């Protein structure tokens with residue numbers, strides 16, 4: 001009998017729950033709104049109710065291995081406390097893991113949401129054929145995760161993989177983390193919109209300015225739509241996104257020499273408009289990349305693995321994520337399967 005585990009993606013907007021078996025088959029998926037404004041206890045009640053409904057339904061068919069939860073923020077892996085979470089106000093220093101274990105009487109594993117997305121892409125997505133991988137998630141912020149030998153590389157304090165807060169501009173835009181010029185300030189959805197507004201401030205007659213004026217929800221997606229229509233300002237912004245990603249990736253490639261680096265998150269749907277700059281930058285800045293790049297790096301997408309195998313020796317693959325927003329759910333469900341506590 002296939003054992004099941006339950007993955008939870010606890011975001012600032014949505015609370016999603018999935019039952020997944022050991023083979024990676026999605027058995028059931030539930031999406032609820034995260035009523036953050038009603039407070040922490042309310043969200044935990046909703047979450048535990050939904051988990052209980054799902055686990056009750058399958059309890060006679062498949063034993064439950066446990067529950068994995070991906071949470072935005074910094075988690076103390078030893079204690080299961082949420083140290084800091086800008087999207088979940090009032091959760092800091094609350095014993096989330098202990099409380100949910102008490103209520104549901106099963107193993108609960110908490111992890112940072114970006115690490116969990118990386119684990120999902122490693123298990124079932126773009127990196128499933130590789131032992132080690134790194135992932136960058138381009139969303140509201142920029143998350144990072146490192147998976148080594150099939151498990152999340154947590155570092156001494158569980159804080160490894162914060163690639164979004166590595167510096168790309170020494171005196172650049174201030175970041176919420178206290179640094180200046182973090183990758184997050186140039187490659188997140190928030191950053192794309194900010195850079196567009198900066199461009200509008202210097203040219204109020206542009207197509208960007210017209211879009212910002214007419215589009216009630218002026219988002220990274222609206223700017224991407226302009227870029228694919230050929231608008232020069234929008235294209236410049238995504239080119240810069242790619243440059244900054246390329247700078248960070250060249251550092252990762254030089255320091256880690258992993259076989260694959262995966263780019264996910266909402267902004268990654270603009271892959272066509274920013275990825276050429278990534279490859280340009282990598283070739284310019286990373287000797288390891290120059291020595292290990294596939295013959296046609298940009299062709300390395302789903303189904304193009306033949307290109308990767310061209311030439312001697314393992315190649316360095318930079319590619320898009322495959323699981324979309326489900327990466328975090330699959331990764332969270334994977335946590336109890338590989339937990340050894």
Ligand SMILES: [Zn+2]
Nearest residue numbers: 165175177182
């Ligand atoms: Zn930062």
